[in-house]
Amino acid sequence: MKIYFLSSIVLLLTLFANPIQAQAQHEKENYVVLTKKIPQLEPIFLTAETLAEEDGKNFGKFEVIICGQTVKELTDKEMMQKYINKAKEHNVELVACGFSLNKFGVDRKDISPKFRVVENGILYNLQLQKKGYTSISL
Amino acid sequence: MKRSIGILLVLIMLGISGNAQNSPQGDRNNYVVSTTKIPQLQPIILTAEALKKEDGAKYGDFQIVMYGSNVKGLTNKEEMETYTGKAKAAGVSISVCKISLERLGIDQSELHEYIQVVDHAYTHLIQLQKNKNYYSLQL
Numbered sequence: 001m002k003i004y005f006l007s008s009i010v011l012l013l014t015l016f017a018n019p020i021q022a023q024a025q026h027e028k029e030n031y032v033v034l035t036k037k038i039p040q041l042e043p044i045f046l047t048a049e050t051l052a053e054e055d056g057k058n059f060g061k062f063e064v065i066i067c068g069q070t071v072k073e074l075t076d077k078e079m080m081q082k083y084i085n086k087a088k089e090h091n092v093e094l095v096a097c098g099f100s101l102n103k104f105g106v107d108r109k110d111i112s113p114k115f116r117v118v119e120n121g122i123l124y125n126l127q128l129q130k131k132g133y134t135s136i137s138l
Numbered sequence: 139m140k141r142s143i144g145i146l147l148v149l150i151m152l153g154i155s156g157n158a159q160n161s162p163q164g165d166r167n168n169y170v171v172s173t174t175k176i177p178q179l180q181p182i183i184l185t186a187e188a189l190k191k192e193d194g195a196k197y198g199d200f201q202i203v204m205y206g207s208n209v210k211g212l213t214n215k216e217e218m219e220t221y222t223g224k225a226k227a228a229g230v231s232i233s234v235c236k237i238s239l240e241r242l243g244i245d246q247s248e249l250h251e252y253i254q255v256v257d258h259a260y261t262h263l264i265q266l267q268k269n270k271n272y273y274s275l276q277l
Contacts, residue, residue: 034275067277099181122275123185126169127192129273137276 028060032128034121034137036068041083044138048090062090063128067097067121072104074111084114097121166198170266172259173277174206179221179232182277186228200228201266205235205259210242218250225252235259 031051033044044064052059064087066074074080074096087094098119101108108117118124129135169189171182179202186200202225204212212218212234225232233254239246246255256262266272 034277036277120181120185120188122171122181122277123188125275126185126189126273129275130167135273135275 027058029055029058030060030128030131030133031062032065032125032133032135033063034065034067034125034135036066036070036138038066038070038073038079038083040138041087045086045090045092048092052091059091061093061133063093063095063133065095065097065118065121065125066115067100069100069104071096071100071106074115075106077112080112084112087114095121095124097124165196167193167196168198168200168266168270168272169274170201170203170263170272171275171277172203172205172263174204175208175277176204176211176217176221178277179225183221183224183228183230186230187224190228197229199272200230201272202230202232203235203256203259203262204232205238207238207242209234209238210244212250212253213244213248215250218252222250222252233262235262 029051031048033047035041035044041064048062051062084094086092094115096111096115096117098117098121100106100121101111101117125135125137167189169186171185173179173182182202189200190197212232222232224230231254232252233256234249236255236257238259239249239255249255263274263276267274
């Protein structure tokens with residue numbers, strides 16, 4: 001009798017535990033956008049705003065990777081501050097590509113600490129896609 | 139008794155081989171990156187090297203698709219040699235859009251031998267994403 005009881009508990013646990021785990025994985029929607037032009041941040045923020053509304057509680061992370069020659073403009077602190085404020089408002093994380101900074105001679109001290117620098121923006125994007133992020137490149 | 143064990147064994151083996159057939163395509167990580175600029179080959183190949191290490195046995199296919207007016211550089215065999223050795227080592231194939239070649243009047247025989255040709259870059263990219271679940275990035 002005891003054995004029946006225990007085994008039925010185990011059965012119930014396995015039945016219920018699995019769907020819960022599966023749901024947890026799909027709970028959040030994450031996004032990554034790779035862009036080569038800083039002015040594109042404007043429409044990207046609008047996108048994040050719409051998706052946050054659409055996803056509601058399921059809205060996860062929204063990251064923007066900035067790559068290419070445009071990284072030179074990151075040193076324009078006044079212009080960048082506007083974007084940084086808006087990014088904060090829309091829960092968008094700003095990321096700069098380290099390869100691009102090196103290539104175009106941008107010193108990391110000259111850009112806002114609000115930017116996270118990753119070594120290789122291309123690699124970082126593909127790694128996020130592997131984690132299930134929805135991606136677009138502009 | 140012997141017979142039923144035999145049948146069971148066959149069934150188990152069928153099950154295993156069935157699974158094995160599914161996994162090579164389904165479980166591996168495949169990537170495609172498109173670009174219009176030849177110097178971009180360098181960071182893309184570095185990316186492939188890093189992913190190869192990260193994925194281990196799960197690393198599948200890595201393709202670079204080039205298009206646009208800069209593909210003329212793919213005929214510069216000496217310059218291409220600096221990329222193709224590393225590309226080969228990292229399991230990266232490099233292909234070029236046929237339409238771009240035609241527009242620039244480049245004959246396929248002028249290309250570095252490592253370079254493959256696809257009919258249409260955009261169609262190729264979409265097909266890889268649609269049919270083969272490639273992770274994709276356009277630079």
